[in-house]
Amino acid sequence: MADFATFKAQFKGDIVTPDDADYPKAIARWAVNAQRRAKVVAFVRDEEDVRAALRYARDSGLSIAIRGGGHSPAGASSSEGGLVIDLSRYLNSVKVDAEKRVIHVGGGALWDVVDKEAIKYGLATVGGTVNHTGVGGLILGGGYGWLSPEHGLAIDNLVQATVVTADGSVLIASDKENPDLFFGIRGGGCNFGVVTEFVLRLHPQRKTVYAGMLVFPPPVLEKLVEVTQKWRERAGEKEAMFQVMTLGPDGKASNLLSNVISSTYPYVLANQALFHGQGIYMKGIAHREPRYESIKKAFDHVQKVSGPDFKANILFEYLPLAKIGAVPSDRTAFRRDPTASILVLVIWKEDTKENSDRGKSVAHELAELVVEGQQGVSPTQIMGYSNY
Numbered sequence: 001m002a003d004f005a006t007f008k009a010q011f012k013g014d015i016v017t018p019d020d021a022d023y024p025k026a027i028a029r030w031a032v033n034a035q036r037r038a039k040v041v042a043f044v045r046d047e048e049d050v051r052a053a054l055r056y057a058r059d060s061g062l063s064i065a066i067r068g069g070g071h072s073p074a075g076a077s078s079s080e081g082g083l084v085i086d087l088s089r090y091l092n093s094v095k096v097d098a099e100k101r102v103i104h105v106g107g108g109a110l111w112d113v114v115d116k117e118a119i120k121y122g123l124a125t126v127g128g129t130v131n132h133t134g135v136g137g138l139i140l141g142g143g144y145g146w147l148s149p150e151h152g153l154a155i156d157n158l159v160q161a162t163v164v165t166a167d168g169s170v171l172i173a174s175d176k177e178n179p180d181l182f183f184g185i186r187g188g189g190c191n192f193g194v195v196t197e198f199v200l201r202l203h204p205q206r207k208t209v210y211a212g213m214l215v216f217p218p219p220v221l222e223k224l225v226e227v228t229q230k231w232r233e234r235a236g237e238k239e240a241m242f243q244v245m246t247l248g249p250d251g252k253a254s255n256l257l258s259n260v261i262s263s264t265y266p267y268v269l270a271n272q273a274l275f276h277g278q279g280i281y282m283k284g285i286a287h288r289e290p291r292y293e294s295i296k297k298a299f300d301h302v303q304k305v306s307g308p309d310f311k312a313n314i315l316f317e318y319l320p321l322a323k324i325g326a327v328p329s330d331r332t333a334f335r336r337d338p339t340a341s342i343l344v345l346v347i348w349k350e351d352t353k354e355n356s357d358r359g360k361s362v363a364h365e366l367a368e369l370v371v372e373g374q375q376g377v378s379p380t381q382i383m384g385y386s387n388y
Helices: 004-010 023-027 047-060 111-119 135-140 179-185 218-234 292-305 353-370
Strands: 014-016 040-043 064-067 083-086 094-097 102-106 158-164 170-174 194-201 208-216 241-247 253-266 279-287 310-318 340-348
Touching (some): 004 047, 023 040, 047 083, 047 194, 111 135, 135 194, 158 179, 170 179, 208 218, 218 241, 218 292, 241 292, 279 353, 292 310, 292 353, 310 353, 340 353
Parallel strands (some): 040 083, 064 083
Antiparallel strands (some): 014 040, 094 102, 102 194, 158 170, 158 194, 208 253, 241 253, 241 310, 279 340, 310 340
16 A cells, blocks of 8 residues: 555645645536546646656555546546546646747646747647647547648647656657557547647747627528538638527527637637536537538427526537548547537536436437438447547
């Protein structure tokens, strides 16, 4: 059995347990239903701290979770009764090398910090569409972003990573060093180790983009689906469109188009969305093309189940996929499909088991409705993006 006092004395970062005053803050997450009561939260300062935490957890028989941004509503960054290796407090810095056009990013950084630092140099990389998402979770699971039509997935822009593996080895993963590990971490999640630093490729990016939000009432849904399909057939690599079925500002059902060409908008603000402290359930699916009949059924159900304290949303992510699909399937561990991602997102205010169970049930109901009648889509493809 490992000695906790020895572990704590050798650890350079901060260790938090249920007896500490800051314990509630240490286990808090973006989605309140993803919070778990860890036995130990280890805020690591460097790779040596990660190694020490892994060794202590192994010797103590504790399960391990890794926290970067804490954005997983499924609780992937939390552990009930286990040890959380938390990168967010100390391994959160970013540094741009403008000459080499790369950015060095700590494993616990948020996309907000990456976006703001890179744009100072007129540069950007493919980051998440929600800027308070952690860099690590998004990259390791694939990583779609507003710049994906032009520059591919986040993993396609990963140059190298520093990884601490389960045996305590500190490895550089890149095309030239440990290429098998580099293959695995690009799409395989955190299953291969703790990534303490990412090096990402940067691209020229103007500081303002043409973007904005349009709100449409329910009667135009059929026309909106028709126009969307026509746009998708000709959309280029500098275009993207997200659509949301939700309740509008007046509490009535609305269709929202986000980030279509509309007006000048700061690039770093294009990724702001969704606040902390709500109950959240997410389910990813996909379709080959929007089909009005099934979308209408799903939209009607959104109206039926939603209210002020419990809201269902369906997010259609229309990103031109040619650049992503051009990467050979055996280059990374990510499954590249020719289908548009859909996210069913259910949000509620009061953190109760009843709401959590209802959120899951509603999400699965909507997922079945919205892909009803799809043709030319395999069972695997219809499962959609797995990294929400």
